[in-house]
Amino acid sequence: MTTLAPEISVSQWFNTPESPTLKSLRGRPILLHTFQMLCPGCILHAIPLIQNVQRVFGKTDLAILGLHTVFEHHAAMKPVSLQAFIHEFKINYPVGVDEAGDPGPMPITMETYRLRGTPSTVLINRKGEMAASSFGHLDEMTLGATLQSLISESQE
Amino acid sequence: MTTLAPEISVSQWFNTPESPTLKSLRGRPILLHTFQMLCPGCILHAIPLIQNVQRVFGKTDLAILGLHTVFEHHAAMKPVSLQAFIHEFKINYPVGVDEAGDPGPMPITMETYRLRGTPSTVLINRKGEMAASSFGHLDEMTLGATLQSLISESQE
Amino acid sequence: MTTLAPEISVSQWFNTPESPTLKSLRGRPILLHTFQMLCPGCILHAIPLIQNVQRVFGKTDLAILGLHTVFEHHAAMKPVSLQAFIHEFKINYPVGVDEAGDPGPMPITMETYRLRGTPSTVLINRKGEMAASSFGHLDEMTLGATLQSLISESQE
Amino acid sequence: MTTLAPEISVSQWFNTPESPTLKSLRGRPILLHTFQMLCPGCILHAIPLIQNVQRVFGKTDLAILGLHTVFEHHAAMKPVSLQAFIHEFKINYPVGVDEAGDPGPMPITMETYRLRGTPSTVLINRKGEMAASSFGHLDEMTLGATLQSLISESQE
Numbered sequence: 306m307t308t309l310a311p312e313i314s315v316s317q318w319f320n321t322p323e324s325p326t327l328k329s330l331r332g333r334p335i336l337l338h339t340f341q342m343l344c345p346g347c348i349l350h351a352i353p354l355i356q357n358v359q360r361v362f363g364k365t366d367l368a369i370l371g372l373h374t375v376f377e378h379h380a381a382m383k384p385v386s387l388q389a390f391i392h393e394f395k396i397n398y399p400v401g402v403d404e405a406g407d408p409g410p411m412p413i414t415m416e417t418y419r420l421r422g423t424p425s426t427v428l429i430n431r432k433g434e435m436a437a438s439s440f441g442h443l444d445e446m447t448l449g450a451t452l453q454s455l456i457s458e459s460q461e
Numbered sequence: 462m463t464t465l466a467p468e469i470s471v472s473q474w475f476n477t478p479e480s481p482t483l484k485s486l487r488g489r490p491i492l493l494h495t496f497q498m499l500c501p502g503c504i505l506h507a508i509p510l511i512q513n514v515q516r517v518f519g520k521t522d523l524a525i526l527g528l529h530t531v532f533e534h535h536a537a538m539k540p541v542s543l544q545a546f547i548h549e550f551k552i553n554y555p556v557g558v559d560e561a562g563d564p565g566p567m568p569i570t571m572e573t574y575r576l577r578g579t580p581s582t583v584l585i586n587r588k589g590e591m592a593a594s595s596f597g598h599l600d601e602m603t604l605g606a607t608l609q610s611l612i613s614e615s616q617e
Numbered sequence: 618m619t620t621l622a623p624e625i626s627v628s629q630w631f632n633t634p635e636s637p638t639l640k641s642l643r644g645r646p647i648l649l650h651t652f653q654m655l656c657p658g659c660i661l662h663a664i665p666l667i668q669n670v671q672r673v674f675g676k677t678d679l680a681i682l683g684l685h686t687v688f689e690h691h692a693a694m695k696p697v698s699l700q701a702f703i704h705e706f707k708i709n710y711p712v713g714v715d716e717a718g719d720p721g722p723m724p725i726t727m728e729t730y731r732l733r734g735t736p737s738t739v740l741i742n743r744k745g746e747m748a749a750s751s752f753g754h755l756d757e758m759t760l761g762a763t764l765q766s767l768i769s770e771s772q773e
Numbered sequence: 774m775t776t777l778a779p780e781i782s783v784s785q786w787f788n789t790p791e792s793p794t795l796k797s798l799r800g801r802p803i804l805l806h807t808f809q810m811l812c813p814g815c816i817l818h819a820i821p822l823i824q825n826v827q828r829v830f831g832k833t834d835l836a837i838l839g840l841h842t843v844f845e846h847h848a849a850m851k852p853v854s855l856q857a858f859i860h861e862f863k864i865n866y867p868v869g870v871d872e873a874g875d876p877g878p879m880p881i882t883m884e885t886y887r888l889r890g891t892p893s894t895v896l897i898n899r900k901g902e903m904a905a906s907s908f909g910h911l912d913e914m915t916l917g918a919t920l921q922s923l924i925s926e927s928q929e
Contacts, residue, residue: 449605
């Protein structure tokens, strides 16, 4: 038996009028992409990769969610800075701000998912179960194959 | 009703003791990669792409076949030159020499498949039917997704 | 007759205990690199280029100065954010904050030099004269040749 | 005292009606670029680099000479194959075939210059003296600076 992926905790959303939750997206495969706006690996590799996912899988029902998981330099990456970053890098998928942890520096979703840093990629299947979680660089072809597998799965 | 992909015509094989045919590979998905050893797009893009396919899908039953479809500069790309090319570029999947056409410059398989040039990529499904045929540059992520779809299909 | 390059106006420095001025660097060739921390072309191309200049010309007397010329999204790119950016992107040449203009959004040095945007590159020769000013992407080989010319010039 | 770079031995030229020699080019700086048409590092890195040298230094009097130094797979890289290679890769600087050695596999110029493999780059100054000789990958910016130095030297 597999358990459901835990719900995400988001304090503010960009690029969406709604507040998406994993539960509201149940039935669709989800790519949850966590990043920090000042993380070089995120800017140089992960965000272009996710934007390519949008291009390749844009006609499927894959849901793409960005999550800004700030765990260092908090004062440097406040929402006002993130908003300009999203604009300048032409990011148009929904991006949430991971809710601040208390008292530690780690935000809540990052802590819940035990992510090791940024960028991280979490894949959730149509049933709401965690299918994969990885930290760091992902290969384009491998990600293409993995997403296709998730999309091809029937919900049941 | 879909018809079977036509058989390939090969005058000489490298990297395989056998002489693979589409018929002998029936039941497996096949990637047929056509190239010329002096074609810049083949060297710079297509061959590295196919080698990445090997890496990503190496544990599946996908069959990869290279086909040297020489339609120009015939004297420059004889099998003795191809053999050195295969060695130097560390190509280790089976590579066949497309059988010379007569009287035209186009080799037989290239003519049969009406390929427009090199590199071309032909995908054949488990039932032996042509699933796709494309000329030129392919995107890594898209190819990853397409191959995963072919691999996931049951033979029925 | 050539005139001296106008002095830069900097409100705060990072990576240097002193406050360099063009006058204090007179006699050395100077590369003045202007950027914004949320400008994609700066992050993806210009900053790696300048870091390569450091590597290639590190044993010469070329002076490299970064200048953060914020002309949009001011609230998003305050010094506290710049400081984290410098840390995360491992920038270790001196970086100054271009002094805020009043009342317009353009900072003073950017205005004085009539720069069109970020990234821009200004080259100043040993005599303190402006040798070149360009906006946008620079070719590695061309910049290598141009800097070598500046370095080879005698101060006279 | 520096000695003159030894003369090159060429059995056949492409892309030039004349037969250039180092002596006939005396007074100009020379970039001698040695390669093999089936050497991956030559195709992927060195030839694009030399073509960029052409673009950047095309208005100077720098002389660029390619030299096909075949020391392995001789039957695979005969002049008829080289000619098609030059055409396909759009090489338009003069390319000579290094004269075959006897009895060994190493051609004469490669042996004379004691080159270790392909690609190699030999730089010769205006006086005909060897300024540099290197094997393998070269950095764009460093090569730009080095060539600018050679070009700036007076012949005296």
